[in-house]
Amino acid sequence: KAGVTQTPRYLxxxxxxxxxxxCSPISGHRSVSWYQQTPGQGLQFLFEYFSETQRNKGNFxxxxxxxxxxxxxxxxxxxxxxxxxxxxxxxxSSLGTRTNEQFFGPGTRLTxx
Amino acid sequence: xxxxxxxxxxxxxxGDSSVINCTYTDSSSTYxxxxxxxxxxxxxxxxYIFSNMDMKQDQxxxxxxxxxxxxxxxxxxxxxxxxxxxxxxxxxxxxGNKLVFGAGTILRVKS
Numbered sequence: 001k002a003g004v005t006q007t008p009r010y011l012x013x014x015x016x017x018x019x020x021x022x023c024s025p026i027s028g029h030r031s032v033s034w035y036q037q038t039p040g041q042g043l044q045f046l047f048e049y050f051s052e053t054q055r056n057k058g059n060f061x062x063x064x065x066x067x068x069x070x071x072x073x074x075x076x077x078x079x080x081x082x083x084x085x086x087x088x089x090x091x092x093s094s095l096g097t098r099t100n101e102q103f104f105g106p107g108t109r110l111t112x113x
Numbered sequence: 114x115x116x117x118x119x120x121x122x123x124x125x126x127x128g129d130s131s132v133i134n135c136t137y138t139d140s141s142s143t144y145x146x147x148x149x150x151x152x153x154x155x156x157x158x159x160x161y162i163f164s165n166m167d168m169k170q171d172q173x174x175x176x177x178x179x180x181x182x183x184x185x186x187x188x189x190x191x192x193x194x195x196x197x198x199x200x201x202x203x204x205x206x207x208x209g210n211k212l213v214f215g216a217g218t219i220l221r222v223k224s
Contacts, residue, residue, distance in 0.1 A: 043214040090155055090156065104148075104155040
């Protein structure tokens with residue numbers, strides 16, 4: 001069974017630009033969650049999508065948004081990039097059930113210059 | 114509130130046991146998880162425990178949960194150099210599919 005895939009793996013952008021990251025979950029998984037990992041703040045929850053609906057949201061500004069498609073693939077978008085948005089963005093997929101076993105992709109490393 | 118704390122660093126000799134500790138604050142957490150992250154990689158789910166359990170064993174891994182003290186530990190038996198990584202404790206928050214992570218414990222295994 002293929003794991004969670006994320007594209008691209010690496011991105012370099014400049015301040016003010018916008019970026020779109022993509023995540024393909026494990027086949028059969030309907031829940032996709034996004035996390036930001038930085039040395040200073042650690043792993044922080046961004047949002048979760050389940051069956052194309054945002055089910056939960058973390059404490060991030062509105063510049064961070066996401067969506068999920070009917071095939072469960074998800075994208076997250078960051079507009080008006082700031083230097084502090086440089087991070088590893090991790091996507092996790094799960095069945096969305098209570099045991100909540102989340103399986104993570106390799107991440108997208110975003111660098112904002 | 115939501116807060117998970119871990120010690121930052123642990124160094125052990127190859128073949129010894131490693132014990133990584135974690136405390137959490139949300140008494141409504143139903144599941145607690147241990148993840149491993151190697152350099153340049155995502156998170157690998159190692160194991161998880163339901164909050165009504167005291168212990169769970171899976172090969173070299175043993176998870177102990179003290180719900181009264183909100184304390185979770187991960188014991189790795191016969192630690193190998195390949196176990197060197199960052200280990201994250203996480204709790205599942207009831208309001209949806211959200212994990213709250215600790216800052217991670219760097220495990221260094223000396224040969």
